[in-house]
Amino acid sequence: MTLRFGTDGVRGVANSELTVELVTALGRAVVRVLGADQTFVVGRDTRRSGPMLEAALVAGICGEGGDVVLAGVLPTPGIAQIARDRAAAAAVISASHNPYEDNGVKLFAPGGRKIPEPLEGQIEHELATLAETMPAPGPSGVGVGVASEHRGGFDDYVAHLVDSLDGRLLQGARVVLDCGNGAAFRSAPAALRGLMADVHVLHAAPDGTNINEKCGSTHPEQLAEVVVATNAQIGLAFDGDADRVIAVDERGQVVDGDQMLAIGAIDLHDRGMLRGNAVVATVMSNVGLDVALHPYGIELLRTPVGDRNVLDELERRDLVLGGEQSGHLINMLHATTGDGTLTGILLLDVMVRRHRTLSELAAVMSRVPQVLRNVPMYEPEALNGDGAFWGRVAEIDADLGDTGRVLVRLSGTEPLVRVMVESPDPAAASAAADRLVALIEHVARRAGD
Numbered sequence: 001m002t003l004r005f006g007t008d009g010v011r012g013v014a015n016s017e018l019t020v021e022l023v024t025a026l027g028r029a030v031v032r033v034l035g036a037d038q039t040f041v042v043g044r045d046t047r048r049s050g051p052m053l054e055a056a057l058v059a060g061i062c063g064e065g066g067d068v069v070l071a072g073v074l075p076t077p078g079i080a081q082i083a084r085d086r087a088a089a090a091a092v093i094s095a096s097h098n099p100y101e102d103n104g105v106k107l108f109a110p111g112g113r114k115i116p117e118p119l120e121g122q123i124e125h126e127l128a129t130l131a132e133t134m135p136a137p138g139p140s141g142v143g144v145g146v147a148s149e150h151r152g153g154f155d156d157y158v159a160h161l162v163d164s165l166d167g168r169l170l171q172g173a174r175v176v177l178d179c180g181n182g183a184a185f186r187s188a189p190a191a192l193r194g195l196m197a198d199v200h201v202l203h204a205a206p207d208g209t210n211i212n213e214k215c216g217s218t219h220p221e222q223l224a225e226v227v228v229a230t231n232a233q234i235g236l237a238f239d240g241d242a243d244r245v246i247a248v249d250e251r252g253q254v255v256d257g258d259q260m261l262a263i264g265a266i267d268l269h270d271r272g273m274l275r276g277n278a279v280v281a282t283v284m285s286n287v288g289l290d291v292a293l294h295p296y297g298i299e300l301l302r303t304p305v306g307d308r309n310v311l312d313e314l315e316r317r318d319l320v321l322g323g324e325q326s327g328h329l330i331n332m333l334h335a336t337t338g339d340g341t342l343t344g345i346l347l348l349d350v351m352v353r354r355h356r357t358l359s360e361l362a363a364v365m366s367r368v369p370q371v372l373r374n375v376p377m378y379e380p381e382a383l384n385g386d387g388a389f390w391g392r393v394a395e396i397d398a399d400l401g402d403t404g405r406v407l408v409r410l411s412g413t414e415p416l417v418r419v420m421v422e423s424p425d426p427a428a429a430s431a432a433a434d435r436l437v438a439l440i441e442h443v444a445r446r447a448g449d
Contacts, residue, residue: 002147002183005117005124006125006411006412006413008096008104008106008306008307008308008412009092009104009105009106009107010026010104011095011096011098011103011104011413011414012102012104012106013101013102014047014048014049014052014053014101014102014103015049016107018053018058018102018103018104018294019055020052020053023053023056023057023060023105024056024057024059024060024063024096024368025060025127025131025135025223026057026060026105026123026127027056027057027058027059027060027061027062027063027066027091027131028060028061028063028064028126028130028135028376029060029123029126029127029140030060030061030066030089030091030107030123030128031061031064031065031130031145032064032065032126033119033122033123033126034089034109034110034119035305036064036065036066036067036139036145036361038066038087038088038089038110039066039067039068039069039086039088039089039103040061040066040067040068040069040088040089040090040091040391041068041069041070041071041079041082041083041088041089041090041108041150042054042057042058042061042069042070042071042075042079042090042092042093042227043067043070043072043073043074043078043079043082043090043091043092043093043153043183043253044072044073044092044093044094044183044238045073045092045094045104045182045183045211045238045241046073046095046181046182046183046185046206046208046211047093047094047095047100047208047211047240048100048208049100049103050093050094050103050208053093053105054093055272056069057091057093057105058070058147060259061145061273062144062145062146062147063138063142063144063145064138064139064145065139065143065145066145067145067146067147067148067150068145068146068147069082069086069088069147069148069149069150069251070148070149070150071150071152071153072149072150072153073120073163073183073186074154074157074183074187075157075183075184075187075188075238075241075242075243075339075340075341076092076094076151076183076241076242076243076244076337076338077157077242077335077337077338077339077340077341077342078153078154078157078183078187079091079092079108079263080108080112080113080152080335080336080337081112081114081156081157081160081335081336082112082150082153082156082157083108083110083111083112083447084111084112084336085234087110087157088110088111089107089109089110090106090107090108090112091105091106091108092105092108092241092322093105093108093314094106094183094240094241095240096239096241096243096413097112097212097216097217097218097239097240098212098240098413098414099209099213100208100209100211100212100213100419101214106241107120107123108337111336112336112337113311113336113337114308114311114337115309116308116312117308119402122305124133135373141291145355149367150212153216154187157187158191158194160188160334161187161191161194161341161342161345162194162195164334164342164345164346165195165345165346166267168349168352168353169195169196170192170196170197170345170348170349170352171193171195171196171197172196172197172198172342173197173198173233173234173348173351173352173380174197174198174200174230174231174232174233174234175192175197175198175199175200175226175233175234175235175236175344176199176200176201176202176223176226176230176232176235176236176248176349177189177192177199177200177201177202177204177235177236177237177238178202178203178215178216178217178220178223178235178236178237178238179201179203179204179208179215179238179242180203180211180215180217180237180238180239180240180242181204181205181206181207181211181212181215181216182206182211182212182238182239182240182241182242183240183241183242184238184242184341185204185205185206185341186204186342187341188236188238188242188341188344189201191341191345192341192344192345195345197348200230202215202222202223202225202226203215203216208437211240212239212240213238214341216237216238216239216240217237217239217244217245217246217326217327217340218239219237220235220237220248220254222250222255223235223237223248224252224254225251225252225328226285226335227250227252228250228251228252228327229250231250232250233250233351233357233358234247234248234249234250234344234347234348234351234358235247235248236248236340236341237339238340239327239340242339242340242341243307243328243337243339243340244257244324244327244328244329244338244340244343245260245327245329245341245343245344245426246325246326246327247259247260247327247339247344247347247358247418249357249358249359249362250357250358250359252277253359253362255358255362256326256327257323257324257325257326257327257328257329258281258285258289258325258349258365258367259364259365259367260284260323260327260329260343260347261279261281261285261289261321261322261323262289262292262293262362262364263330263347263350263361263362263364264329264343264346264347264350265279265293265294265296265298265321266293266296266298266364267294267350268320268321269298269356272299273320273333274320274321275318275319275320276299276317276319276320277297277298277299277320277383278298278300278301278317278319279293279298279299279300279301279319279321279322279323280298280300280301280302280310280313280314280317280319280321280322280323280388281300281301281303281307281310281322281323281324281325281406282302282303282304282306282309282310282324282325283301283303283304283305283409284304284305284324284325284326284407284420285300285302285324285325285367286325286367286368286370286422287368287405287422288365288366288367288368289365290364291365291366291401292364292365299312301317301319301322305324305412306366306412307323307324307328307330307337307338307365310322310323310324311330311331311336311337312328313330314332319332320332320333323338324338327340327343329343331343331346334346347374349372354355368422368423368424369421369422369423369424369425369429370420370421370422370429370431371419371421371426371430371432371433372381372418372419372420372433373418373433373436373437374411374416374417374418375416375417375418375419375437375440375441375444376415376444377415377416377417377440377443377447378396378415378444379415379447380410380416381409381410382443382444382447383408383410383443384410384441387441389439389440389443392439393406393408393436393439395426396432396435396436399432400421400423400428400429400432403423403424403425404421404422404424404425404428404429404432405421405422406419406420406421406432406436407419407420407421407438408420408440410434417440419433419436419437420439421433421436
């Protein structure tokens, strides 16, 4: 029984890597670390394995004396909102953009904030202890935890989204939503229609196996076609748990998280609401974002990959806006975590208030050509101590000159090494990426992958 937290909780193939026994033990470990004197909110996305793992997690929590509030199928930010309102801890059973066979568990500390790394480490240690020794019996009688349903979570979350515009409406805005057959299949259309937008919905019929299947934020191709065909003003594509979004403009062109971050930052700056006159992004964000913000005097702060790292920096600096290129944006004026539907609503609000098309707004940022490669590697940690490898990476980075950069990092959620190369010369970027992939594959072969 082993478990390691990545950049967004734990993930694995449901009932194979992420077993019922493991998730039950995780529920016990969470209560042992966070304590049984609080409520635990539990929600999930639409995967087939969701109810099974939900039952396992709830059994573990209740077996250690914790009480559970079941929120059902709801986006991750909706679960976080319930946790914030109740000052409760929370768990979301989801594997985000991964295929339906995978599942995972994301944990939130009391108050709706992603659980910090030190507590993750304590939970990992407690789980290892449970695996190595015969667990002591939990409480009995009235000490056993109780699970109850939270029936108002959906309505409260939709109302929160509508209220984010302080009474403004999106009347007349033509929007296409790709719900990815995931957790936002009901809440996103309801919120946009509550704001009087004209909404056309795709992929909102989850069957447990079609989540993220050629749809959603990682596959916006059909969304782009429908936006153009229906003469819509914007398309919004969510991932499985709807904590992030990718937009499509009226011409069918993708608008990513960097561009949405630039639009939001400049709008808040112009309205005097960008506290600290700075935003937070990760090392993956395109250098074009720096260029776009510079004329406004907006500082761009970079963190390691992961929305929790972005949130940590936002809180440390008392800032309001940050995000990732993948479309995971955090607006601290409205939420404690990324929210794809909220991001889309706020983006539409900028369009309506400024009477600008999305393509016009997105033109504030020009992306430097960026090549991304994912290299499968069973034990990517083998790269960490390989000085010769990192020396070659530095050489390739130097070859690109001052206008380019290289980033090689281990995935926090999958057995992959992620490669990013930026350069104004697309051919040079592609060639550098090819060299890096070859180097990684060589180390993988040597390590016995």
